[in-house]
Amino acid sequence: MLTLLLLFGLAVVASVLIGTRTIGVGVFADFLLKRPVPDMEAAIIDQRLVRTLWAATIGAALALAGAGMQGVTRNPLGDPGILGVNSGAAFAVVFGIAFLGMESPASFAILAFVGAAVTSVLVYALASIGRDGATPVKLALMGAAISAGLGSFTSAFILQFSDALDSLRMWQLGTVAGASMENFFPGIFMLIAGALILVFSSKTINNFALGDDMAASLGENVALKRFIIFIGITLLCGTATSMTGPIAFLGLMAPHALRALVGPDYRLIIPLSAVFGAVLLMVADTVGRVIMPPEEVQVGVTMVLVGVPVFLYLVRFQKAVDL
Amino acid sequence: MPAFTTHNSSPAQRVKDLRTRSHRRPRRAIAVLAVAVLAVFLMRVLLGSYTVTFPDFLTILQGGTVEGARGARFIVMEDKLPRAVLGLLVGMAFGASGAIFQLLLRNPLASPDVIGISTGASLGAVLGIVYWGATGFSLSIFAVVFSLLIAVGIMALSSGRGNVGHRFILMGIGVSALAGSIINYLISRMNLNSASSAALWMTGSLSSANWDRISILLLVLAVIVPFVVVLHSRLHAIAVGEELAHSLGLNVAITRWIFIVLGVLLAAVATAATGPIAFVAFVSGPIARRLIGGAHSLTASALVGAFIVLLADFIASNYIASGSMPVGVLTGVFGAPILIWLLVRAQKEAG
Numbered sequence: 001m002l003t004l005l006l007l008f009g010l011a012v013v014a015s016v017l018i019g020t021r022t023i024g025v026g027v028f029a030d031f032l033l034k035r036p037v038p039d040m041e042a043a044i045i046d047q048r049l050v051r052t053l054w055a056a057t058i059g060a061a062l063a064l065a066g067a068g069m070q071g072v073t074r075n076p077l078g079d080p081g082i083l084g085v086n087s088g089a090a091f092a093v094v095f096g097i098a099f100l101g102m103e104s105p106a107s108f109a110i111l112a113f114v115g116a117a118v119t120s121v122l123v124y125a126l127a128s129i130g131r132d133g134a135t136p137v138k139l140a141l142m143g144a145a146i147s148a149g150l151g152s153f154t155s156a157f158i159l160q161f162s163d164a165l166d167s168l169r170m171w172q173l174g175t176v177a178g179a180s181m182e183n184f185f186p187g188i189f190m191l192i193a194g195a196l197i198l199v200f201s202s203k204t205i206n207n208f209a210l211g212d213d214m215a216a217s218l219g220e221n222v223a224l225k226r227f228i229i230f231i232g233i234t235l236l237c238g239t240a241t242s243m244t245g246p247i248a249f250l251g252l253m254a255p256h257a258l259r260a261l262v263g264p265d266y267r268l269i270i271p272l273s274a275v276f277g278a279v280l281l282m283v284a285d286t287v288g289r290v291i292m293p294p295e296e297v298q299v300g301v302t303m304v305l306v307g308v309p310v311f312l313y314l315v316r317f318q319k320a321v322d323l
Numbered sequence: 324m325p326a327f328t329t330h331n332s333s334p335a336q337r338v339k340d341l342r343t344r345s346h347r348r349p350r351r352a353i354a355v356l357a358v359a360v361l362a363v364f365l366m367r368v369l370l371g372s373y374t375v376t377f378p379d380f381l382t383i384l385q386g387g388t389v390e391g392a393r394g395a396r397f398i399v400m401e402d403k404l405p406r407a408v409l410g411l412l413v414g415m416a417f418g419a420s421g422a423i424f425q426l427l428l429r430n431p432l433a434s435p436d437v438i439g440i441s442t443g444a445s446l447g448a449v450l451g452i453v454y455w456g457a458t459g460f461s462l463s464i465f466a467v468v469f470s471l472l473i474a475v476g477i478m479a480l481s482s483g484r485g486n487v488g489h490r491f492i493l494m495g496i497g498v499s500a501l502a503g504s505i506i507n508y509l510i511s512r513m514n515l516n517s518a519s520s521a522a523l524w525m526t527g528s529l530s531s532a533n534w535d536r537i538s539i540l541l542l543v544l545a546v547i548v549p550f551v552v553v554l555h556s557r558l559h560a561i562a563v564g565e566e567l568a569h570s571l572g573l574n575v576a577i578t579r580w581i582f583i584v585l586g587v588l589l590a591a592v593a594t595a596a597t598g599p600i601a602f603v604a605f606v607s608g609p610i611a612r613r614l615i616g617g618a619h620s621l622t623a624s625a626l627v628g629a630f631i632v633l634l635a636d637f638i639a640s641n642y643i644a645s646g647s648m649p650v651g652v653l654t655g656v657f658g659a660p661i662l663i664w665l666l667v668r669a670q671k672e673a674g
Contacts, residue, residue, distance in 0.1 A: 129667050138666065141431060141609075145662040148436075148602045152655025155526040155601070156648060162515055169511045169518060249500045297508070304504035308497045315493045316480055 004275050008056075011282040015052040016045060019289045020296070023048075047179075054179035055285045055299065056278035058240045059250060061191045063277020065236035066251025067258070067270050068198045071205035072229050073139055079252040080237035083139075083230075086246040087147040087154070088119025089238070093171055094157045097164040105178065108171055109242040116238035122146060124230055133223045134230075135212065174245040174300025176285055183243070190239040197232030198270055201225065205266040247300045250277055253311045260314050280307065349623065352615040356626040360411070363633045367407040371641040373398055401533075406640075409532040409596060410632040410650070412540055414603060416593035418628020419551065419621050421604030422611065423586035426562045426619050427579060428492055434605040435590035438495025439502060441599035443473030444591060445525050446502040448598070449509050452521055460536070462524070463595035470594060473498055474587040478580070491583070527600030527651030529636050536596055543592045551585055555621055558582050562619060601655040603628050606662045613665045631658055 017023045021044060031037045031045050062080065070078035081087075092115025096102040102111065127134040127142040158165035204225050207215040216222050237251065254277040255269055262268045281303065288302035369375050379389045380399065389395045421434040435441050447469025451457030457465055477498055481490040506525075510518050557578045560568040565575050590604060611623035635653035643653075 126663060126667060141666055142663065144437075144605070145659050145666065148605065148655050149659025149663075152526075152601055152652045152659070155522065156652040156656070158522055159519070159526065159647075159649065159652070162519060165518060165522060166515055169507070172507055173511055248504065249497075252496070252500075298511075301504050301508045304500050308501040311497045312480060312494060315490055315497070 001272070004272060004279070007279050008275055011279045011286070012052055012056070015055065015282045015286045016048045018286050019044070019048065020294065050181055050184070051176055051179040051285070052282060054176045054184065054243070055282045057184075057188065057191060058176065058244050058247065059254075059277040059279070059281025060274035061195065061236045061240040061277075062247060062250045062281070063254035063273040064195055064198050064270065065233045065240070066253075066277075067255035067266070067273040068201070068205065068229055068233045068236075069251065070255050071202075071266050071269075072208060072226055072233075074209060074211075075140060078140075079249075080233060081143075081147070081248065081251070083120040083234065083237075084123050084143050084147040084150065085116040085120055085234070085237045085241055086248070087150040088115040088117075089113070089241045089246065090168065090172060091115055091119075091150040091154045094154050094161075094164045094168050097167050098157045098161040103167070106183075108167075109183070112245075113238050113242035116241050117234055119146065119150065120230070120234045120238065124227075132212075134226060171245045172300075173298035174247040174303070175298040176244055176281075177296060177298070187239045187243050190235045194232040194235030194239070195274065197228060198236070201229050201232065202266045202270045205229065205270070209264065209266070245300060247281070247303055249304050249307045249311075250280060253307050254280060257310065257314055349615040349618050349620055353620065353623050353626065356611075356614070356623055356630065360626050360629050360633070363630055363637065364407055364411055367410065367633050367637045368399065368403050371403075371637060373403070375399055375403075405532040405534055405537060406529045406636060407633060408537055409540070410529050410636050411629045412537065412544065413529075413593040413597050413600065414629035414632030415625040416544065416589045416628070417600060417603040417632070418607035418611070419625040420586045420589035420593070421606075421628070422608040422619070422621050422624035423551075423558065423582055423589070424604075425608045426558055426621075427582050427586070429562060430492060431609060433492050433495075434608070435586065436599065436602070436605050437499070438492055439473055439477060439497075439499030440470050440495075440587055440590045441594055441604075442499040442502040442506070444470035444594040445599060446473075446506055448524055449506050449521050452517055452524075453509055453513055460539075463536075463539075466595040466598075467591045470591040471587065473502065474583070474591075478583060523649060524598040526649045527598040527654070528649030529597055529632075530647070530649065531597075540592055540596050543588070547585060547588050547592075550581070551589075551621065554578070554581065554585075558621075559619060598649075598651065600632060601651040602658040603631055603654050606658045607631065609662060610665060 013025075013028070017025065017028060023041060023045060027037055027041050028045060031042060037045070065080040066078065069075075069080055069083070072078070089112035092111040093108050095115075096107060096111040102108070123139065123143045123146050124134055126146070127138040130138075154168070158168055204215075204220055207218050207220050208222075208226070210218075212222050215225075240247070255273045258269045258272050258276055262272060281299065284303040284306045285299040287306060288297040288299050291297050291302065291305075365377075369377060369380055375383070375395060375398075379392075379395060382389060383396050383399050417435075420440075421436075424433045424435060424438065425431055427433075444466040447465040447467075448457070448462050450469070451462050451465035455461070455465075477491060477494045481494045506521075510521055513521070557568070557573055560571055560573055561575055561578055568575050568578070593600075607624045607628040608619075611620060611627045612618065614627070615623050631654055632650060635657055636650040638657075639648045639650050639653045
């Protein structure tokens with residue numbers, strides 16, 4: 001716990017100091033203490049602070065969504081992507097470029113959110129058909145089916161409209177480089193709402209882990225609670241994807257790593273996942289600024305470069321923890 | 324045995340009845356599937372925007388030319404027939420490969436598209452396009468080598484004690500994410516033309532079908548398929564339960580590795596020939612299983628795979644306005660609703 005908070009602090013400082021133009025620790029300290037700082041440095045620190053805030057927020061949101069998803073589906077491979085969020089968002093962006101003539105990042109954000117939300121509602125609705133409701137297996141299969149179908153439509157559009165391919169290939173990398181306070185505000189409220197839902201549901205998720213029947217006998221209204229948690233997940237990952245583009249793997253990995261470290265209790269996994277996710281995304285973003293100078297590598301790419309080795313290590317050397 | 328005596332027959336007899344019944348349905352379903360695949364194969368060759376009659380087709384096959392339509396020979400032998408044959412072969416390979424992994428790892432999500440084999444092939448191809456200007460056959464080599472490297476990497480990382488299957492899927496998803504992200508990065512940095520051809524290849528297309536490619540694929544399949552045919556009962560034994568397989572005297576670990584290698588090779592050579600045709604490996608198993616009433620069958624999965632690819636290519640090349648839509652787009656567009664429909668129907672029956 002303490003280690004995690006320490007890591008969080010270090011990640012914030014590193015994210016502010018390190019970049020194409022490095023800021024000295026002393027200058028940053030002066031800035032924080034409101035002592036005079038050269039304009040150039042002050043501007044850079046300002047921008048980096050906003051960017052760090054974005055990275056931490058989006059990282060926390062994606063990790064929370066992943067933790068909720070793994071809990072509700074009782075599937076350690078659960079990932080917000082299973083609800084078709086990324087494929088829905090990508091489809092909507094490409095559709096908007098190809099047929100609605102949209103081209104600004106702001107319109108991409110709206111498209112991405114609508115696409116993500118509509119897709120996840122569709123997945124959930126189709127998986128709910130039948131008496132036992134949206135069970136984990138049905139959700140996973142339905143999500144994979146709809147994702148793959150949408151992916152095919154996306155391919156069809158980008159093969160026919162090369163400007164759609166051109167925009168999509170940039171958008172789908174996922175980046176926090178364009179972070180600004182103005183664009184932060186509509187999204188943050190939805191993220192907070194989603195986060196609250198998940199944090200207050202963590203006890204319910206623990207009960208879900210015992211199986212639907214057991215959860216019901218513990219007094220949970222399984223269908224209703226599952227739906228509420230699903231709304232929270234959709235708010236979190238839909239909004240996050242609309243703000244930065246798709247950032248893969250974080251939602252899968254953060255809760256998985258936490259489970260290996262703190263055990264299967266979701267009352268710990270959920271809040272700690274948020275912190276861990278924030279740390280991971282800040283580190284990945286910082287690495288992306290210096291890994292291939294003079295260019296920046298988008299955080300969606302470095303997230304995976306940083307995340308996969310950690311993940312492989314955990315799978316290889318930690319005891320397999322089942323839900 | 325007449326039905327009305329079933330009630331007072333011995334338990335052993337009842338089990339026997341049940342067994343014959345459960346054997347009968349798959350055989351019949353597989354026969355029907357085989358006929359359906361043949362029909363759609365002929366449809367792909369004979370019908371469409373350029374129609375050939377069956378007698379003319381036979382004449383062309385025997386090396387003759389059709390009176391009044393000298394171009395027919397070229398169109399059939401250099402375009403329609405190779406496409407159909409290649410579609411048949413890769414469809415079967417994808418279908419069987421997906422079913423092998425799903426059965427072996429006992430997880431419906433464990434198809435080669437999900438566990439990194441197809442992504443590995445795509446990464447190889449994209450690297451080939453970007454750094455070596457690879458096309459055609461050399462592109463295929465890149466794809467095969469990379470998917471094999473990735474598969475070997477996943478195997479090495481996941482071997483050891485404990486639940487190997489579980490670890491294999493996790494490692495595969497991780498490696499797949501890594502390869503996918505490198506692909507996206509490379510695509511974002513290449514010029515738009517290369518990006519288009521990479522995107523086309525990654526969708527999966529039969530447009531590069533020719534007899535050279537088919538003969539290479541056939542040669543490789545001729546090595547792989549006998550292993551699958553001879554050993555497939557062991558796969559089913561493992562799928563039922565590892566302890567059962569042990570008690571039957573099987574070496575579970577070795578059998579599992581053999582099938583992982585076979586499944587990877589099937590997926591890799593098919594991917595090399597056409598690109599990863601979306602969704603075929605993933606849906607063939609579940610659809611086949613549904614059609615034959617819950618039993619697993621590699622043959623049925625292979626046939627479903629071939630059916631999907633052939634039908635999708637027929638529609639893509641004849642009924643889509645631009646005429647250049649790759650088959651991979653259609654397999655996803657059709658495969659998804661079919662799978663969704665099967666899932667929903669299964670749910671309604673259960674509910």
